[in-house]
């Protein structure tokens with residue numbers, strides 16, 4: 536079975552050494568030594584000023600909204616994983632969508648301003664599949680209207696932007712370290728920011744709002760990262776080059792395989808970035824073609840995924856009904872192909888051959904149907 540992703544597992548021996556450490560200290564969570572070590576290493580590796588590790592990427596978003604005291608409406612993208620929107624609704628915020636750019640698949644900055652009302656407090660864009668949003672444009676709009684910017688950067692681990700770190704844009708960036716992601720801590724996530732005061736406040740928010748033994752300063756929540764998660768993170772970070780290099784090869788293979796095919800469109804990547812090769816989305820001519828390709832792949836034990844489907848403006852629990860035509864159209868036609876470091880040339884040949892063959896047959900069927908009127 537070839538899945539859309541395969542969790543990177545370090546050697547058991549390596550993980551066990553950390554587990555032995557946890558057993559000898561008896562320190563399992565609450566700002567433990569392994570969590571502190573991972574925080575320091577990630578801070579350096581990612582080139583960011585402040586980082587706080589949390590239990591998952593969704594809680595990182597939830598904490599970010601509270602941290603910046605958001606209320607009312609936030610302008611966000613309809614093309615993302617459901618957690619981007621659900622975390623907002625869960626936090627009492629009203630998501631207001633601005634449609635995406637059909638080529639970059641990120642929020643279209645030209646559509647943000649028309650959505651701003653007196654209730655708007657923030658913009659929450661997503662660096663979709665690790666592609667950078669138009670961060671300068673978004674910053675300009677935010678400044679002009681005095682809005683906060685939170686980037687859901689769940690896909691953007693270690694993406695460089697103009698030799699800078701993409702994670703340093705916005706008031707806060709959030710990461711997910713779920714085991715389906717490029718870098719993982721089993722479950723986990725992080726908040727990243729430049730502002731030192733926000734950092735001090737966030738440390739308390741993730742730990743019940745506690746400021747000291749006898750002092751509760753804020754309304755907080757519990758989303759601390761534990762030592763077993765940190766242990767996994769230390770193991771995986773140690774081998775991150777294997778992960779990134781392997782994925783780059785897979786990425787380049789797919790680009791070569793599909794670049795000449797008119798029925799497949801690849802995501803237009805921001806030319807200022809150095810990618811992390813986290814995903815490989817392909818957009819087909821039609822949903823029908825996508826479904827045929829998926830069926831052909833499934834019948835050969837290959838499982839791509841419809842990331843992201845459906846478009847988030849169709850979520851049943853949204854009170855303010857909105858319709859985003861581009862996001863709906865793309866959602867129906869986009870498929871993420873298997874992407875992980877250990878995919879072999881043979882497996883890639885198999886995947887690309889099935890896709891290209893199905894498309895060529897699809898064309899023939901079309902012609903036949905046309906000829907028969």
Ligand SMILES: *Cc1c(COP(=O)(O)O)cnc(C)c1O
Nearest residue numbers: 591592593616618689711712713
């Ligand atoms: C994975 C993901 C999340 C949620 O992260 P978890 O760690 O699974 O809670 C949020 N946003 C996006 C875009 C994601 O892909």
